[in-house]
Amino acid sequence: MEQFRPDINLMDIRGSPSNVQTKEKNKGEIRFPTLFVRALQNQIALATKTSLPSTAAPPQLKSASKISTEKMATTAATSSKQTVLQYPGAAPSVSARIHPVVLFNICDAFVRRPDQAGRVIGTLLGSTSSDGTVEIKNSYVVPHNESADQVALDIDYHHNMFVSHQKVNPKEVIVGWFSTGFGVSGGSSLIHEFYSREVQNPIHLTVDSGFTNGEASIKAYVSASLTLGDRQLAAHFQEIPLDMRLIEAERVGFDLLKNTSVDKIPNDLEGMESSMERLYTLINDVYKYVDDVVEGRVQGDNNIGRFIAEALASLPKLSPTAFDKVFNDKIQDNLSLVYLSSLTRTQLSIAEKLNTAAQIL
């Protein structure tokens, strides 16, 4: 297990620019970097929800950076180049899509975690499409150790599992990592750094299994790093839109996945029945709505009206005779198929009796 000692711990930044500046600076001048770093501490390494992250921060930082660059320029031995604080303010153009298997895997891993671990961490696999959408298709857990200021991740395990997964599906590559728990913590930035060595712009997924705030929050972040010259100060985790439409789970049916135990998987007729019932209730609702609007009980909404009209118009218009012909043909086809299959089954039982009952002698 490789260990990560934090190169830059946020708590230590307080004194860091002083390494660059020489000792002739008096205390007053050193205080500026300290102040601006404290402002950074408050703003960064926490998720920001708005797409324009911390609009209040840039003016503050810019002024602080101007001062610091001046100081740097005057006191540094090689003062030819200006060191500027890099701060990407724009929202990233990446978005992510998650498959339900990943969510199930993470929750299962959380339930099975060892007793002393507070959270689980693992790798996300998937693919990136050309327009910047990252599809997260698979995941696996990586054992890790976490203490107050150190995070240790089992890199050999991560690598072995990745190789094994590659054997099955070579198209799935590492796209990021996940952790359970709410929000982004200090240790996360270190792990994120590790993953950014594996893939270019890793996605960090947090799954809040503790249901803080009383809701299930699943968020994805990418990180942008704040650099001052050559030195990285902090990592800014910006939230990216996450598409959680869970179409595959819909296909299986949420009834199967929602309840803690389902007694049997519905066969085709039962499934058909429930779909028909849903359709029936939908049509009923629409009917009631239209009735209400006509009677004047409910204010009609033009958009809804247009949708209904469109839906009704999409029924193909066939003359009754044509429709009857098509309909009867189809019914005849189906009936003949049922007849054929019943005939085959009868034939099978006869054949079997003949085969085993025949005796010579």
Place this chain on the structure above:
Amino acid sequence: MANPATGRSFLQAMTSVEEVAPPLRVVQMEGLAVLKIIKHCKEFSPALVTGQLLGLDVGSVLEVTNCFPFPTREEDEELEADGANYQLEMMRCLREVNVDNNTVGWYQSTLLGSFQTAELIETFMNYQENIRRCVCIIYDPSRSNQGVVALKALRLSDSFMDLYRSNNFNGEKLREKKLSWVNVFEEIPIKVSNSALISAFMTELEPDSPVTQCDFDRLKLSSAPFMERNLEFLIECMDDLTAEQNKFQYYYRNLSRQQAQQQVWLQKRRQENMQRKAAGEEPLPEEDPSNPIFKPIVEPSRLDSYLITNQISNYCNQVNGAAGQGFSKLYLMKALHEN
């Protein structure tokens, strides 16, 4: 004196209880395993893929808690060792994260339900030697396009396994054991269970829309391609079945002809013997093993015909099911049109 006797009988009772395992009644799968199987099979469809099931064997319930896929093997023989290594590696890694490390079977994908092959039976026998209770889960991705979760749990019946081991598939043996083609495979009902955490997540994340993707799949009117392929496979299977039946007819014809020949030869021998007795010579034996008409003809094995019959019945069931659905959809369309 009474005590040791009861003690022994108690011990005997305990040992006899341990040996009889309760019969497998239900397979309980976790939602995670279901989704993983579906994902793997769908990704590689129409190629057929397999994977391993992991879980626990508890009483009359076989729990499947996790699974992992097998890489598709090339025809190369060198990769056999690779496959075993892969399996060991995966099991070891999963053990480290507290996943149940116990193999309880394997899963495979199938195309329109044509999975009853001799290889399946062989794999079953291989697994059965090592694991007391194992199950095979079959998933059909092509049927899932109709909106059905086509998962099936299969097991070989015990009587069939005994017969297979003795490698004896004559008509008599089969009649003795009352083994018809229906009794080869046993289907076990599947239950799905989920942990409370994931159930909470799913309840939160369920979209508010009243219509889901599976409804769209089910109410599709075009079931024709599915039926067509089913019928194609059915026809092919019927051809195979007639080939098998021809084999049996040929065998019976040969057998009866051989017996007729034997009778004729026996008659001649008897006549010869009577003549010899009249002449005072020794009678010749009534049997002659070197004569080719006494060579026993091997009865063809009925295993293939059983498997084919199973496949055919499967196709018929599927056609029935799809046609039934088709009826409902058509009547729905008719009602809509009239309005």
